[in-house]
Amino acid sequence: MQYLIDQARVFPARAAAHDVSLGAPAQSQQPRAMFISCSDARVVPALITAARPGDLFELRTYGGVIPPYDPEGPTGESRTIEYAVDELGVSDIIVCGHSYCEVVTAALHDHLAAAGIEGPGEGLTPLTGDLTAAGHWHVLAQLDALSNHPSVVPRLVDRSLHLHAWFHEIETGATLQYVPRASSFLPL
Numbered sequence: 001m002q003y004l005i006d007q008a009r010v011f012p013a014r015a016a017a018h019d020v021s022l023g024a025p026a027q028s029q030q031p032r033a034m035f036i037s038c039s040d041a042r043v044v045p046a047l048i049t050a051a052r053p054g055d056l057f058e059l060r061t062y063g064g065v066i067p068p069y070d071p072e073g074p075t076g077e078s079r080t081i082e083y084a085v086d087e088l089g090v091s092d093i094i095v096c097g098h099s100y101c102e103v104v105t106a107a108l109h110d111h112l113a114a115a116g117i118e119g120p121g122e123g124l125t126p127l128t129g130d131l132t133a134a135g136h137w138h139v140l141a142q143l144d145a146l147s148n149h150p151s152v153v154p155r156l157v158d159r160s161l162h163l164h165a166w167f168h169e170i171e172t173g174a175t176l177q178y179v180p181r182a183s184s185f186l187p188l
């Protein structure tokens with residue numbers, strides 16, 4: 001914890017040393033994009049995209065999960081998406097999954113167990129290829145939930161909003177994007 005406190009104390013000096021402008025975005029924000037990702041500590045959107053203050057409007061949840069829209073009980077995730085789309089008018093939303101996501105691994109374990117399939121090694125150990133495929137599928141499932149959000153739908157129809165599915169490989173640092181015509185994730 002002390003490391004974090006020390007870094008927060010010297011942040012203004014570090015920002016100045018790296019030529020990071022703190023004054024410009026102080027009054028209002030016009031982010032380049034909304035970035036939705038897993039809360040996983042190994043995923044650092046600002047580091048991946050070299051974002052500076054004001055660049056990214058972030059939504060981070062466990063597994064990067066976007067719950068289906070429910071008009072009876074709006075969630076924090078739903079309100080965050082609404083604000084980004086309706087108030088900030090973002091033109092792009094990136095939904096970024098990642099490798100070795102515990103949420104995806106747990107879901108795949110459950111799926112294998114339910115199907116009575118045992119993986120190699122001790123008990124139910126999903127294959128690496130299965131995990132990658134499940135991770136990719138997981139991102140597309142969140143993108144699907146996002147594309148059905150009532151704030152998002154009209155902006156997709158008039159093409160003023162673009163959705164992107166990314167997948168960050170924490171072991172290599174590479175980031176892939178989903179290419180619909182190839183039906184697969186390819187390097188950015």
Ligand SMILES: [Zn+2]
Nearest residue numbers: 038040063101
């Ligand atoms: Zn995760």
